Amino acid sequence: MIVGDGSRTSFWHDCWIASECLATKFQALYTHTMDNQISVKYALQQGLTASLVPRLSETARQECQCLQDLLQDFSLNNERDIRTGGIMGKFTTKNIYDTRLPPGISSPNWNLIWKCRAPLKVKLFAWLLVRDRLSTKQNLLKKKIVQNGVCDVCQQGDETADHMCFTCPFVQSFWERIRVNPTIQDVRLLHQLKPSPNVPELHHHVFFLLCMWAIWNHRHDVVFRGQTPSIRCCLQRCINEAALWAENLKIEDRHVGKLSPPVI
Incomplete structure (x- = not known):
């Protein structure tokens, strides 16, 4: 004040x-x-x-x-x-x-996001995501910037943060393609995500954040660049981001930046 x-x-x-x-x-x-x-x-x-x-x-x-x-x-x-x-x-x-929180209480997602090994741009994205501060169609509708809140990728539901990351049919196909089944459906519970059997436990939270970052950027390409939704393109972006991120890890840990088996 x-x-x-x-x-x-x-x-x-x-x-x-x-x-x-x-x-x-x-x-x-x-x-x-x-x-x-x-x-x-x-x-x-x-x-x-x-x-x-x-x-x-x-x-x-x-x-x-x-x-x-x-x-x-x-x-x-x-x-x-x-x-x-x-x-x-x-x-x-x-x-x-x-x-924002009662004295002595911190967000359960704080350590997950700010103390993980993800790139800073991804951390910033993730924090806005769990705080519902991204410019999703539903948030834009609340501000009267758009006329409806329907997802531009699937055209089948309102685009909220949860929809964009978990319930959008396109995103569900993305997770199925890499054989990952997210254990949550609410972005506020990101700290509860558990590693899937084919995802290395080391830095598994970074893996999920990089995937969501790739989904968000692919959504941007669809909305603002007129691209057709493509699982292949989204996966390729995810693989590229993971490869760049893994270069900053110890040599013995760089294997966690690879999707295995190959998905595209």
Whole structure:
């Protein structure tokens, strides 16, 4: 949260509840603002409705009431704006993460993702995946960016994170092709994934993350490059990523970067 005189602080983007700024927390209401750059000082002195369109949708009206209730006990002072939530007023991403969970409790996926040997780009992807922050069709639909949430790869279901990784018919064919049966159907339970019989136990979580990374990128090619969904292409990308990743392992461990038996 921001404290101070609020004159240089963006109301919608610099004020946070837990780890979400107001623009994200109150998405429907944010779409009804006439000026998304108003300061905290303006919002509090002029009233929240002063920067909103005259007529609000029912969802926006409910969010407006909720936000006004939260602002009732908030007041400005004459000091400079500072961010709170960190040691000595220092604002860090760790502080934001800690506010998401009760004291002393961490995400069960934290160690799996951030302490595994996967490439950093894959770790970032995996963290967004388990937090449901990827731009899946369902998330884009919530933000009113697309007209429907149907999966562009299979055209048979709504594209959620779980659908994209486990229940999409295309993805199920992918797992069958490499003879792997994921033991979960919920990305939030990624830490519970067990190695399949034909997957080396060493770094098996990295194996799954690389596969999901390849699936995500193949989905990108289908949506944005007009490519036809292809199990072969998706597998080839997965094999290439695994081979590059394995080069950073000890020589005696590099065998885990190979799919065996050959699948394409």
